[in-house]
Ligand code: OSB
């Protein structure tokens with residue numbers, strides 16, 4: 493089935509997109525109410541491959557931004573493929589390897605090529621990556637609410653929708669009170685927290701106090717560049733540590749596992765530079781007995797479909813953040829919409845990402861288009 497015809501990339505279309513979110517999403521690093529992103533379409537051989545760049549407007553979660561990604565894509569990454577015959581996504585990874593960092597920009601191209609080659613071979617993207625699940629378990633990531641009471645109400649709403657795990661964003665001062673209220677109301681749900689690096693080791697006692705809430709794990713409590721501090725914290729807590737921002741590559745994942753800095757890994761395709769690196773992290777974690785799950789960046793349909801595909805691999809053994817598109821957006825740019833029922837999201841069965849662009853919706857949310865040819 494796998495057809496390895498080379499692809500000549502004739503055209504790259506880079507769209508700037510803005511989609512209003514149905515809720516304000518507050519984390520320890522900022523607040524978002526409109527999802528702005530770059531969407532990349534690579535055309536050739538009568539097919540289109542699609543990738544969504546998860547870089548955000550500001551350099552707060554990651555050093556990349558929409559404008560740095562746009563610049564790196566147009567000046568360095570797209571020239572590597574435009575007019576060239578590319579025989580696999582791995583060939584692009586090799587060509588792009590001398591460009592340092594800029595992983596979200598790289599992932600946009602790599603994802604578009606993965607979609608393209610899976611479509612050319614007539615296989616679903618998840619299967620082409622080694623996935624076999626037909627449905628993936630999903631949870632939700634809930635932003636910081638103004639009060640414990642509102643936090644409980646928000647949790648109640650999502651538990652009722654069947655989500656398999658509730659993750660609460662926390663920051664110093666908005667942690668123990670929220671968790672205590674939620675645990676009282678829901679003694680048995682699978683509960684986690686995500687601090688987005690808002691604490692220091694000096695605040696370890698505040699984090700240790702969260703052990704009482706039987707969290708499945710605590711995500712990225714400390715500085716993104718400090719694996720050693722996470723290893724120290726892990727020795728002080730009963731709650732397992734999950735790393736997000738700290739894991740940018742396979743090398744980071746191996747170092748974190750080796751140091752005991754994490755017991756769980758949140759894999760995000762954009763943060764690690766594409767599906768190839770995400771699969772290598774999955775494989776290394778699996779070999780070490782470390783469970784992984786698929787994180788989210790409030791993606792629209794294309795990015796969400798890529799997440800669902802990778803989450804179909806066997807090591808993704810905990811519910812991810814890829815909740816229903818309709819939670820985030822009034823209308824999405826793909827059909828069929830990616831919707832979970834009872835906390836299970838079906839993995840599309842069609843070739844490639846298995847969802848089609850809705851041109852009418854896409855044109856309404858597109859604020860700028862750049863076309864690049866060889
Ligand atoms: O830390 O996981 C995170 C969103 C944007 C940036 C960072 C993070 C998140 C989320 C939301 O937690 C996950 C989602 O619903 O897509």
Ligand code: MG
Nearest residue numbers: 686711712736
């Ligand atoms: Mg996170």
